[in-house]
Amino acid sequence: MHADRIPVADALYGEALELLHEHRAASVALLERHRGIGLDMAEALLQRIARETTAVRRLQSGLYLYTHGPIGEELAALHGFVQEVLAAIANDTVDVDQLRAAAGRFGLATRHQAAQTRLPERR
Template sequence: MYGEALELVHQHRAASVALLERHLGIGLDTAEALLQRMAKETTAVRRVPSGLYLYTHGPIGEELTALHGFAQEVLAALASDCVAELRAAVGRYGLPAPHQAAPNATSAAPKNMDQASAT
């Protein structure tokens, strides 16, 4: 039944409990369990915080997977206070590198801690 449910989701490009109930003639709990399994085992279905399911096959799924991976690396790098790892993760996920702001002529802020302690 799982294969049939997955095929149905791809065919309709939608993932919902009602879709599976209606087309497969199954109950609410079974439909929910199938979608949970799809969300866990595939990139075609994602469960959003509201509890609904989102069909994410194709380019959007790939982008969401990359963003999820990048977010996990950001959290790990922040936990270990390692900015270099964040910069490396930007490259691994094909994100544009942030541009460093040009020094502002009107800014009187010191550039490093040595200058700050000397004043």
């Protein structure tokens, strides 16, 4: 059975998420070892956590990256911004001011904003 077709109980999901936060890591082996579950169930848990939270991201290699905290927040902001940029490109409506505004909505400083907020140099 494929991992994406295995139903995951909410209690097990919550326990797995707590475990990942405790170890600040995300791997199939970690879940197998600490929860006593099989490979397919561990993979299904990580897929669901990656789909429903920003705490875990699945890499192209198939491995998982724990991204909770500041890095997760930054990745989520970048993801949102990139989605807006791609939508603008697909609709052929790329506008610099709109993209700057989108960057601001996602908490990303543009070079223009960074130059305006730069502190004066000390002598």
